[in-house]
Amino acid sequence: MPQLNNTIEILKILDRTNCGDCGEKTCLAFAAEVFNGRKTLGQCPHIDPETLKKFGGEISTRSTLEEDQQKAFDEMKEKISRIDLCEKAEAVGGECRGPALILKVFGKNVKVAPDGTLSSDIHINPWIALPIFNYILSCGGAPESGTWVPFRELKDGKAWQGLFRRQCETPLKNVADRYTDLFNDMIELFNGKKVDNHYDSDISLALRPLPKIPMLICYWRPEDGLESDLNLFFDPATDQNGGTEMVYYLTAGIAKMFGKIAARHGVSV
Numbered sequence: 001m002p003q004l005n006n007t008i009e010i011l012k013i014l015d016r017t018n019c020g021d022c023g024e025k026t027c028l029a030f031a032a033e034v035f036n037g038r039k040t041l042g043q044c045p046h047i048d049p050e051t052l053k054k055f056g057g058e059i060s061t062r063s064t065l066e067e068d069q070q071k072a073f074d075e076m077k078e079k080i081s082r083i084d085l086c087e088k089a090e091a092v093g094g095e096c097r098g099p100a101l102i103l104k105v106f107g108k109n110v111k112v113a114p115d116g117t118l119s120s121d122i123h124i125n126p127w128i129a130l131p132i133f134n135y136i137l138s139c140g141g142a143p144e145s146g147t148w149v150p151f152r153e154l155k156d157g158k159a160w161q162g163l164f165r166r167q168c169e170t171p172l173k174n175v176a177d178r179y180t181d182l183f184n185d186m187i188e189l190f191n192g193k194k195v196d197n198h199y200d201s202d203i204s205l206a207l208r209p210l211p212k213i214p215m216l217i218c219y220w221r222p223e224d225g226l227e228s229d230l231n232l233f234f235d236p237a238t239d240q241n242g243g244t245e246m247v248y249y250l251t252a253g254i255a256k257m258f259g260k261i262a263a264r265h266g267v268s269v
Contacts, residue, residue, distance in 0.1 A: 006068040007035045013051050018162040021045045026166055069126050076133035077116030091141030093211025104211050107191030127253025134246045135210050142240035148216050148233035156244045164248055171255040173230035175262045176219045182265055186258055209250055212241040
């Protein structure tokens with residue numbers, strides 16, 4: 001009988017709608033509770049009976065989310081050490097300097113050494129580091145279309161949409177609501193650019209967290225009784241250049257980073 005080895009593996013077999021019927025706010029929170037032995041898979045009222053039967057609630061030795069993250073980081077780093085980074089340079093939109101690969105992350109140089117070590121003038125937290133590794137390994141080098149689609153229109157985007165809204169768009173909207181000018185400044189700080197083809201919103205700037213993964217941030221201020229809103233859009237080529245799961249973790253990392261910056265400026269998010 002197969003086992004579930006960490007929180008993320010449990011999350012992947014859930015429907016990720018964040019319905020709350022299990023008593024937890026998100027599917028990620030429920031997965032963590034299951035992994036830590038405080039809940040069982042069967043307490044998700046929407047889990048497929050065949051899936052439940054397949055795994056039978058079996059979970060291997062427990063670890064913390066931080067330990068899971070470190071394990072994933074070490075595994076990805078080891079995979080990076082086994083490839084020729086210079087051969088990947090063109091596909092990922094980077095350049096080769098000696099045996100190292102240089103990538104533009106938010107417009108700033110990040111050096112990826114042959115052993116997978118990352119170095120940069122900007123802080124690279126684990127939520128950003130893992131997508132960088134994943135991007136290098138999976139980017140197909142597809143040309144950008146120059147158009148924008150919402151996250152749910154990416155391949156498998158609908159399955160991840162609930163989690164994406166809660167963990168990515170909503171936290172970013174909270175920052176924008178509480179300190180709109182700072183939010184705009186942060187996007188510009190990370191090399192946000194105006195684009196010709198965009199939605200009509202109060203803030204509409206495109207970030208490039210990775211060379212071939214552009215992200216359009218659109219924020220609408222509250223007006224005439226209407227609530228504020230924030231939506232993120234991506235180039236359809238993202239499906240070939242990283243994929244939905246990588247984009248989720250990358251964007252969640254950006255949301256955490258923006259939240260920390262806002263907190264340092266006295267903003268509660």
